[in-house]
Amino acid sequence: MNRLKYISHYPEHIQQQAQSLLDQNKLGALLQAKYPKVHTFQSNKALYEYAIAIKNSYMRKSSSLSKVEYSDKISALNALGLHSRISRVHGGKLKAKKEIRIDTRFKQMPLEFLRMIVVHELAHLKEMDHNKAFYQLCEYMEPNYHRYELDLRLYLTCLDYAD
Template sequence: MHDLPYLRGYPEVIRQQVHQLLLSNTLALTLQQRYPQQQHAIQTDKALYEYTQQIKRQYLKSSDPISKAVYDPKIHVVKNALGTHTQISRVQGAKLKSKNEIRIGSQLKQLPLPLLRMLVVHELAHLKEKDHNKAFYQLCQYMEPNYHQLELDLRLFLTCQEHAALSGTS
C-alpha cells in the first residue's frame, strides 16, 4: 500500500478502506456524489476575506480581528498543513499592535464549498485556541457541527487528487 500522506494520523482500517477505494477507482466517484458541486465561487483573496469575516461575525464576535485572509501559493499542503494562521506583533510607538492573518493553500481553491468552510473554521478556531486540543475541536464543532467528517473528506479529496496526478488521470 502506498503512503497516503494526508491520512497519516488516521487508523489503519480507514487507510486500508481508502486504499481499496483507490484501487477500485471509486474514491473520486464517491466524493463526486457527496459533493456534486465541486468548485466554489470564492476564488479571490477579497472573497475569501469576506467569507472568513462572515463566519467570524456569526460565531466569534468578541475574538481578535482578522487583518487578512488570503490564498497563498507558497503553502505546500502536506508540509505546511492545509492553511496557516499567524499573529504578527509590531511595536508602534509605545504600543504593541497585533494582527491576525489566515492563509489557505491556493491549490485549495478547487475544493467544494463545505470543505473550504471547514478550513476557514479551523483557522478561525486558532484565534481562541492556539493548540489542537479538546477545546479547539469543540470550538470547531460549534462553528461547523460536521467538522470531523468534513476534515476526513478534505483529506480524501486531496488523496484522490494526488492519486490521479500520480497515475496520470484526472
C-alpha cells in the same frame, strides 16, 4: 512514498477502505458525487468576507483579523492553512495583527472543504493548540467538521493518486 499520507494517522480500517476504493478507481467518483460543486470565493477579498462572516456568527468577541488570503506557499501535507500573529511597534504602541492564509488549491475545491479549513484557522484565534477545546470550537462552528476533514484528506489523496 506513502500513498495514503493524508490519512496515515487514521485507524487501519479507514486506510484499508480508502485503499480499496482507490484500487477500484471509485474514491474520486464517490467524493465527486458527494461534493459536486466548487465554491465561488475565488478572490482574496471574497475569501476575507467569507471568513469574517463565519467569525462574526460564532466568535464575535474574539480578536479581529487583518488579512485572510489564498497562498501558494503552503504545503498541503504539513498545513492546509496558516494563522499568524504579527506584532509591530507603531509609534509608541505595540500593534498586533492576526492573519490567515489558505492553500491556493482550495480555490478549486467544494465549499464544505473551504469552510472546514476556515473554521479550523478561526478556532486558532481562541485556542492555539489542537486540544479538546479547539476541536469543540471547530464542531460548534461546523457540526460536520470531522466528516469534512476526513473527506478533504481523501480528496487530497485522490489528487495525488491521479498525478
